[in-house]
Amino acid sequence: MTNLAQYLSAFLREYLPCERRASQHTCETYAYTFQLLVAFAAHQLKMQPSKLTIEALDTPLIVDFLNYLEKVRGNSARTRNARNAAIKAFFRFLEYRLASCLDQSRRIHAIPTKKADNKLVDYLTHKEMQALLDAPDTRTSSGIRDRAMIHLCFAAGLRVSELIGLHLDQLDLSLQPTIHVIGKGRRERVLPLWKETAIVLQAWITIRPNVTTTPEIFLNAQGHAMTRSGFEYILSKHVKTANIQQPTLLNKHVSPHVLRHTCAMHTLKATHDVRKVSLWLGHSNLKSTEIYLRADPSEKLEVLMATTPPSLWPGKFKAPDKLLAMLGSIRRTQ
Numbered sequence: 001m002t003n004l005a006q007y008l009s010a011f012l013r014e015y016l017p018c019e020r021r022a023s024q025h026t027c028e029t030y031a032y033t034f035q036l037l038v039a040f041a042a043h044q045l046k047m048q049p050s051k052l053t054i055e056a057l058d059t060p061l062i063v064d065f066l067n068y069l070e071k072v073r074g075n076s077a078r079t080r081n082a083r084n085a086a087i088k089a090f091f092r093f094l095e096y097r098l099a100s101c102l103d104q105s106r107r108i109h110a111i112p113t114k115k116a117d118n119k120l121v122d123y124l125t126h127k128e129m130q131a132l133l134d135a136p137d138t139r140t141s142s143g144i145r146d147r148a149m150i151h152l153c154f155a156a157g158l159r160v161s162e163l164i165g166l167h168l169d170q171l172d173l174s175l176q177p178t179i180h181v182i183g184k185g186r187r188e189r190v191l192p193l194w195k196e197t198a199i200v201l202q203a204w205i206t207i208r209p210n211v212t213t214t215p216e217i218f219l220n221a222q223g224h225a226m227t228r229s230g231f232e233y234i235l236s237k238h239v240k241t242a243n244i245q246q247p248t249l250l251n252k253h254v255s256p257h258v259l260r261h262t263c264a265m266h267t268l269k270a271t272h273d274v275r276k277v278s279l280w281l282g283h284s285n286l287k288s289t290e291i292y293l294r295a296d297p298s299e300k301l302e303v304l305m306a307t308t309p310p311s312l313w314p315g316k317f318k319a320p321d322k323l324l325a326m327l328g329s330i331r332r333t334q
Helices: 005-018 024-045 059-071 077-093 099-109 126-134 139-157 160-164 193-209 228-245 247-251 256-272 276-280 286-295 297-306 322-333
Strands: 176-182 188-192
Touching: 005 322, 024 077, 059 077, 059 099, 059 247, 059 276, 077 099, 126 228, 126 247, 126 256, 139 160, 139 176, 139 193, 139 256, 139 297, 160 256, 176 286, 193 228, 228 247, 228 256, 256 276, 256 286, 276 286
Parallel strands: none
Antiparallel strands: 176 188
């Protein structure tokens, strides 16, 4: 029997960050997956988590864990698939270091990915987005910071990890303001900024605390780098304020990623070019951008207007006899 802790520590602390050069967000996501898995396995096997073995993580237990995520924790199929992918990555790591688990790894890799619903993306209208940008109180330093974060996240279509990970040296507020973004998969892109975005960013940079040990642009109240959960809380707070001006926001779940979707939809409507949207968002594959075509009715309306509908012959409608209709209804009920 092989102790799990040793190999799991090497996978999370050495293999992912050093050999695979995975981002901090990816490492944290994988670590949380195994935190859930270890707690579930320890409860199922009635043993301490530190005593778990690799052999104990067999296929039936992994399948039970994935079902537990959906049925008990209420996770979506996409979340289930992400946890499944993390587990498979760990066993792929073990294949070259522990020959005895090759058959076990093969069985776990055979666990299928669950098909997820391809729902339309949520996004904000121009009026809703304007109400959200007007929500922070710019008479306070936190309000100036919040407005800059929301404005930049929307204008540049940033992922939340890209937003909170931006450093001061990645921002250029010279004659042509730009930001240098290091995105998913370490893909880099340089984005020009609107004049309005540069103004709100400059307002925050001017009053930003001079913390030399923290290079990130956006800081929390303690002077540390803004966290994902911190920005989510700030955004939800200002959405409640914007609800007063735009009640339609009450029917929408506004997350940081919805700001990215909003940027994509507004860019698509302005350019009518999905390739430009893909370039702006930093997608590696154009397929990732096609979801915005499905959500934009104007793109489908152009197709509808460009085609000629088939002609229909006018038919003659004859109302059914009341007696026959009554007899037919009685026959159907018997």
